[in-house]
Amino acid sequence: MDLDLGQVRAFVVTAEELHFGRAAARLGISQQGLSKRVARLEAALGVRLLERDARGVGLTGAGERFLEPARRVLVLGERAVAAVRETERPLRIDVWGHLYAPMRTLAQAVDAAPGLEVEPVPGRDLPSVAAALLRGESDAGFGRVHALPDGADAGLTHRLVRLEPVDALLSVNHPLAGRDALSPAELRGSVLRYPAAVDRLDFLTRFATRFGITGRVGSTNLGLEHFVDQVAADPSCFSLVPADSPLPDRPGVRTVPLTDPTPLYAWSLLWRIDRNVEQDGQLDCLLRAFTAEAARSRWLEYDPARDWLPDADEAALQPRTDEATLQP
Structure with a gap:
């Protein structure tokens, strides 16, 4: 499958903040837009990455396994953009x-x-x-x-x-x-x-x-x-x-x-x-x-x-x- 880096970034930031409001503010998007990105990523992967309940937000087992590789994907994406722009x-x-x-x-x-x-x-x-x-x-x-x-x-x-x-x-x-x-x-x-x-x-x-x-x-x-x-x-x-x-x-x-x-x-x-x-x-x-x-x-x-x-x-x-x- 092809990963959407915007969706991956939405998940990573939410996983770090464990709060949709703070994650949305950090990304400069609405909380509704953030939720949609995470939901689309979960649908594409076929697994739940985040648990949402009255106590707040937490990572599922799949989310914990996905988080570190997801961070590496974002870093590599930034480097790919820098390389094609021939700027450092x-x-x-x-x-x-x-x-x-x-x-x-x-x-x-x-x-x-x-x-x-x-x-x-x-x-x-x-x-x-x-x-x-x-x-x-x-x-x-x-x-x-x-x-x-x-x-x-x-x-x-x-x-x-x-x-x-x-x-x-x-x-x-x-x-x-x-x-x-x-x-x-x-x-x-x-x-x-x-x-x-x-x-x-x-x-x-x-x-x-x-x-x-x-x-x-x-x-x-x-x-x-x-x-x-x-x-x-x-x-x-x-x-x-x-x-x-x-x-x-x-x-x-x-x-x-x-x-x-x-x-x-x-x-x-x-x-x-x-x-x-x-x-x-x-x-x-x-x-x-x-x-x-x-x-x-x-x-x-x-x-x-x-x-x-x-x-x-x-x-x-x-x-x-x-x-x-x-x-x-």
């Missing part, structure tokens, strides 16, 4: 981890790839970026990648592109603020302040567990300036920031390098497994730019006798079978 839209990259200034690294790689057009879009966090990638709404993601619960990252792959040393961020009134350098173990008596909810920041949690830091407190993410002010006001706490990340000009805080070992923050590029990198000129170009910049700026240097990485990040450094295809 900018590579959409969802970026997260904004308090750690990921745009610095992304910009450095993009600047090394003349002609590459990207559209950086702020992402809330890794789970939301992963969901957008799987829905085909983004081409790639950039930030720190870690395993998501319940297989929410199934269908995605990533490439580690930079390891960045982190410093301790301290109030000037912290007992250790006068030191020229600190080892992570010396921070055990301090409270690790998270710039967001504790359960959302995997790297800080792994750091605290590894170095025996039991005091942990979350914050509301109201931006870097607000967070720095919180650290300045509490001499019992500390946090971690990239060593060369620009901080707001705020009195009352200082950064101290961490050594023995030096913790490294891992930045990765994330994309869908079913996206053929070799045939995707933009994504391939960006990966090559990252590879070249990593070699020039020594972004991937790691010595386990000197540095510390969470286990999953260390494993991501291992050579890959397709490494040769990414050499500049």
Whole structure:
């Protein structure tokens, strides 16, 4: 049978929203028009894809099986249109981890790839970026990648592109603020302040567990300036920031390098497994730019006798079978 992409899109958006009104608004059509498209698709397939009752909208078993292939069909349809028009839209990259200034690294790689057009879009966090990638709404993601619960990252792959040393961020009134350098173990008596909810920041949690830091407190993410002010006001706490990340000009805080070992923050590029990198000129170009910049700026240097990485990040450094295809 021939699939009508308009009907497929109507189903996918409704499946994501689980609400006909919100789905219709997102598509810019009437709710009645949306219902007709979904009904025609169900009639053509000969199965019910959505359940509609007083409790709302839900997926049937057939709908759950159809959803992911349907998303892929829409992505391929967009690429087919772009190919026949001989135009290429900018590579959409969802970026997260904004308090750690990921745009610095992304910009450095993009600047090394003349002609590459990207559209950086702020992402809330890794789970939301992963969901957008799987829905085909983004081409790639950039930030720190870690395993998501319940297989929410199934269908995605990533490439580690930079390891960045982190410093301790301290109030000037912290007992250790006068030191020229600190080892992570010396921070055990301090409270690790998270710039967001504790359960959302995997790297800080792994750091605290590894170095025996039991005091942990979350914050509301109201931006870097607000967070720095919180650290300045509490001499019992500390946090971690990239060593060369620009901080707001705020009195009352200082950064101290961490050594023995030096913790490294891992930045990765994330994309869908079913996206053929070799045939995707933009994504391939960006990966090559990252590879070249990593070699020039020594972004991937790691010595386990000197540095510390969470286990999953260390494993991501291992050579890959397709490494040769990414050499500049």
